Amino acid sequence: MNTPLVFKFGGASVRDAASVRNVATIVQRFQDRPLVVVVSAMGKTTNALEEVVQHWLRAEWDRMKETIQSIWDAHLGIVQELFGTPPADLLEQMQRWKDELLQDLKAEDRPYGAQYDAVVHKGELLSTAIVAAYLNLETPAQWLDTRRLVHTNDQHRRATVLWDATERAIVNAVSEPVVYVVQGFIGSAPNGLTTTLGREGSDYTGAVFAYCLGANSLTIWKDVPGMLNADPKVFPSPTLLRRLPFDEAIELAFYGASIIHPKTIQPLQKRGVPLHVKSFLHPELDGTVIEQCDAPEPQVPNYIQKSNQALLQVSMRDLAFIAEHHL
Numbered sequence: 456m457n458t459p460l461v462f463k464f465g466g467a468s469v470r471d472a473a474s475v476r477n478v479a480t481i482v483q484r485f486q487d488r489p490l491v492v493v494v495s496a497m498g499k500t501t502n503a504l505e506e507v508v509q510h511w512l513r514a515e516w517d518r519m520k521e522t523i524q525s526i527w528d529a530h531l532g533i534v535q536e537l538f539g540t541p542p543a544d545l546l547e548q549m550q551r552w553k554d555e556l557l558q559d560l561k562a563e564d565r566p567y568g569a570q571y572d573a574v575v576h577k578g579e580l581l582s583t584a585i586v587a588a589y590l591n592l593e594t595p596a597q598w599l600d601t602r603r604l605v606h607t608n609d610q611h612r613r614a615t616v617l618w619d620a621t622e623r624a625i626v627n628a629v630s631e632p633v634v635y636v637v638q639g640f641i642g643s644a645p646n647g648l649t650t651t652l653g654r655e656g657s658d659y660t661g662a663v664f665a666y667c668l669g670a671n672s673l674t675i676w677k678d679v680p681g682m683l684n685a686d687p688k689v690f691p692s693p694t695l696l697r698r699l700p701f702d703e704a705i706e707l708a709f710y711g712a713s714i715i716h717p718k719t720i721q722p723l724q725k726r727g728v729p730l731h732v733k734s735f736l737h738p739e740l741d742g743t744v745i746e747q748c749d750a751p752e753p754q755v756p757n758y759i760q761k762s763n764q765a766l767l768q769v770s771m772r773d774l775a776f777i778a779e780h781h782l
């Protein structure tokens with residue numbers, strides 16, 4: 456088998472029918488197989504599902520059902536736009552997940568974290584089912600349930616990956632020279648309940664797959680040309696970082712460069728899997744590669760703006776020696 460390639464597409468890259476078509480075009484540009492495509496929930500679906508959880512918590516049943524209906528309607532709208540005649544099994548699957556969700560929401564006494572995960576993961580199920588079905592029009596694409604592959608502990612909402620079980624499951628599942636479509640962000644606990652890895656966790660899922668498969672590379676497709684030395688929303692004309700060592704990337708992500716989830720780099724560094732950050736709007740451009748190397752290219756300072764910071768000044772009344780650990 457060839458060494459697999461892993462792609463990750465976030466919510467913005469699958470937010471409507473045109474974006475899903477664009478994802479298919481990108482996937483078809485690359486002939487490497489197996490290709491694992493990790494997909495987040497469409498657009499702001501996870502936020503909308505979090506609202507569902509809030510309504511459940513406050514026993515606002517009507518508003519809860521309205522929100523669910525609007526989430527499903529939005530997805531059905533995209534399906535209608537993508538397919539002349541939507542595949543019957545896709546529509547059935549979407550309906551089953553909705554019924555399952557409504558059923559789960561009847562459990563009024565389920566602990567918050569478990570209920571949160573039982574609700575919010577539906578966004579990734581829906582997006583991946585739609586993307587897989589659409590890809591299948593042109594390219595053999597297989598939908599896989601990440602919950603059977605990414606094994607975690609039972610810490611709901613920020614579960615920790617159990618690496619050995621996860622690696623075994625992923626290596627077993629990814630064995631054919633085809634495109635696999637999997638959900639980012641989700642996993643399952645030893646008791647079988649669905650877990651999630653923390654908001655924006657799909658990048659990390661990409662890294663988990665890339666690590667377990669010893670992938671050739673992981674590519675995170677974004678709406679920016681790559682990693683920049685400053686946030687383009689704050690600083691005009693930032694510089695594109697063409698190449699970045701792993702440790703610099705970890706530092707940048709840790710201090711708030713929001714382009715990649717901070718947990719993403721470590722598994723990649725462990726197995727030397729390069730991370731590409733590329734634009735889904737201009738896939739022909741090189742973007743940024745984060746890999747084992749000595750220095751960034753080009754060598755420029757990086758800027759991170761943190762707003763709404765408060766400075767707290769603490770002083771001792773008895774003029775004793777001040778050291779940070781006293782604080």
Ligand code: ASP
Pocket residue numbers: 465466495496501502578639640653654655656657658
């Ligand atoms: N859909 C999830 C979220 O919005 C995971 C992700 O996007 O990475 O947080």
Ligand code: MG
Pocket residue numbers: 465466495496498501655
């Ligand atoms: Mg998202």
